[in-house]
Amino acid sequence: MKIVHTADWHLGKIVNEFSMLEDQEYFLDQLIEKLKTMDADVLIMAGDLYDRAFPPKEAVALANKTFTRIIKEVGIPVLAIAGNHDSNERVEYGSQLLEASDLFIEGTVKSLTRKVTIQGVHFWLMPFSDPVYIRKLLNDDTIHDLEDATRVQIERIKEEMNPEEVNVLIAHGYVVNGGLESVETSDSERPLSIGTAEYVPVELFEDFDYVALGHLHKAQKVKWEKVRYSGSPLKYSKSETRHKKQLLHVTLDKSGVEVEPFELERKRDMRVVKGFFSDLMEQASEDYIFFELLDEEYQMDAMNQLKKRYPYAMGLEYVARQNRQSDAPVLTQAAIEERNLPDLFADFYARYTDRELDEARKQVVASLMDELERSERT
Ligand SMILES: [Mn+2]
Structure with missing residues (x-):
């Protein structure tokens, strides 16, 4: 079984007043062309298809076009779940009908997690939902937080699951090896719950052969090779400018898993540029840029001046001033x-x-x- 694992497309996202739609469409076109040339049996999208519960119409049209092209032009099934940014019910619209066309979108949590079998491999589609909803749905008073909710869902899967066969879990959330400090987070990941613990220990997933996760925007594994975040395909905040955005090509059978990350070209990079105002005004770029000015004095109308040479300038900070203030001796x-x-x-x-x-x-x-x-x- 060969899987392409991606997540956190956040279609329709706006970063510092710039719509990411053009970048997202560019990426998805690249993805479709790449899928045509690579050996893949299925595409996984592990949640946060959209950035908001009410996505702009252009984002819905882009998702529709992309899924249609992957199924019709590439000819592989798509497995997708709702993330915490998605509306569970809206994402699931038409899901039972779409199944017949190899588009498997799971929006809402079910009393038994949906299983899709492709070439003998079982995929369990576990969308994100809040623990209060899951507690009512499963009628289980022991569920107080996301960890409890996940544990109960996994226990129910295990009652149905044949551990001799290959089982893949698709899920969305903070999965950690110990505490939250064991994973690398970014600024564009919205908190999952207020007041209760939001993370889930990776040990709950030990019995699966591969776990395709979404939510964290940086690609990373959690404890084992087989538990992976693909990360978001594009940079969605200043905290992500150093990320190496990628997708994962996963080859797996009962003997183990092999994960090969691959990158796709982006329309525009997002990066931090450090320098003096006068030097920066002698250059130009069409990337998304967060400026860190080294000038000690404020520059007149700096952002508007920079935007003439950098039309996609996203932010500006006077780092030399900040440093000096924080370096001042403490009495x-x-x-x-x-x-x-x-x-x-x-x-x-x-x-x-x-x-x-x-x-x-x-x-x-x-x-x-x-x-x-x-x-x-x-
Ligand atoms: Mn998320």
């Missing part, structure tokens, strides 16, 4: 007590304005302090 309590208030104020003024307090201002501060002291005494 100990004893040192503070040794110094008088006017001196401490002069330090504060210099740090935040980049100017020394001049004599005239010093006089004003001193007289204000005197007045304060007098009024405190009376």
